[in-house]
Amino acid sequence: MKKRIGLLYGGKSAEHEVSLSTARAVTQALDFSEFDVFPIFITLNGEWRVGPQLTEAAQSIEQLQFTSTSEKSDNNIMQFISAHMANPFEVIFPLLHGTNGEDGTVQGFLEVLNIPYVGNGVLGSAAGMDKVTMKQLFEMAGLPQVPYVHFIRSEWESNKQGYTAKCEEALGYPMFVKPANLGSSVGISKASNATELERAVAFALQYDRKIVVEQGVTAREIELAVLGNDAPQVSVAGEIKPMTDFYDYDSKYKDGSTALIIPAPLEEQVYANLVDMAKKAFKAIDGAGLVRADFFVTENNEIFINEVNTLPGFTPVSMYPLLWQHTNVPYPELIKKLIALAVERHTEKQRLQYNRD
Structure with a gap:
């Protein structure tokens, strides 16, 4: 039996366009013989639009920005709930970057509906989005920071x-x-x-x-990808070498002025320390599914954790999938693993008891 998957993307966020690119990339890697795929588009104004089933990969971003089938033009979140009630989604794959999606808000909504979803839960998402809270949790975990x-x-x-x-x-x-x-x-x-x-x-x-x-610190920018739930695995390390003053939005998504070096040339012990710190950071925010852990490594191999990203860039040329590709987990397999991890975490939550008898 195929799994009924909902791709949730767009969003009321400054990272709306990034989310659209991610959604298109994911449709091109999903196995349509294994999944029934339904697009769920959130406009920049926050309106939810449930589209018809996708039977093949989206060839353009415009294909994923369909108009509402509702008579109302307001935030019709009920369209999504009605679609789920009529034929339940087995897993929701949130592809929302930034606020109103990656910050625990959508995760909380899906928890209330008791729908399995890919990625971090409410706490992990909220802590991973708020850099102050994240830093405070890292401090409690004993992770060095600037x-x-x-x-x-x-x-x-x-x-x-x-x-x-x-x-x-x-x-x-x-x-x-x-x-x-x-x-x-x-x-x-x-x-x-x-x-x-x-x-x-x-x-x-x-x-x-x-x-x-x-x-500011003079250091190399090193990133590692983490995958899993209670027993997370860590990828090879990658290094970012921006040609600009620092790794800003344009160098990430527009002008291609950044070199990605995978695997990053690191001493064996430095890499081992990075792996250990990435796992500690993942557990510090109660991570689930995936995070990308970002570090600074100085000339004398002093390590500082910069941040974790709970829904990192996810196109095939983004660092997170590339790191797993170089760790022998190709992009389509990575997506399947994330869906399986979502089901695993949801099943584990169902063991909780909510009455006192």
Whole structure:
């Protein structure tokens, strides 16, 4: 029997376009003889649209942006619920990057409906999205990190001079300023002086009310892919070499100005330490399914964890699938493994008892 799979993509997020590219790539790798595939598109305005069954891979992003079959034009989430009630989805594959999808909101909704879904749960997704919470969990797990300062919009606006001084006292230039709750390097910029710091914070505040300012470090950027539930496996390491000042949105998705080196040339013990730290980071956020763990490795092989991404870029040329491809797990097999892990985690949750008898 085929599994009925729902691909959930788009979303009310600054990473909407990235999600569309991911959805198209996944349709091209799914085995349609094994899965009945249904697209579930969320518009930039937040409207849910359940499309007709896909019988072959999408050849373009436009094919996946179908119009609503509902008479209403508002956020018709009931269309999705009705479709599920009429013929239940066996697994939902969320392909939503960023806020309103990767941050635990959709995961919570699917938990309420008791539908198995690929990837991290509510806690893992929320902690993986909020860089401040993530850093605090990493600190509790004993994972080394670069120094950082964080604050919210109202604190900054009421005391810009004080928080600028706090950053300069705790950190040194250059600093990297980031929205706490966003991915794909959206809203991130580098500051080399107080004027640039203020400008960078203003830019980041366009995307989130909570800001993280991190100490810049001269280091290699190394990434590892983690796959599994309670017994996660780790891929070979990859290295990112951006030609620009840092690995920003354009160098990730637009201009191709970044070299990906897989496997990364690392000493055996350094790689072993990275694997151990990647597993610790995965468990620190109560990870499930997948994460990409990102690290800084200095010239003297000192390691700092940068972050984990709970739904990393997932096209065939993205780092996460490429890392597994070089670990002998091709892209179509990776998708099957993730679906199987979703069913495994859901089955394990059904063992819980909700009454006291």
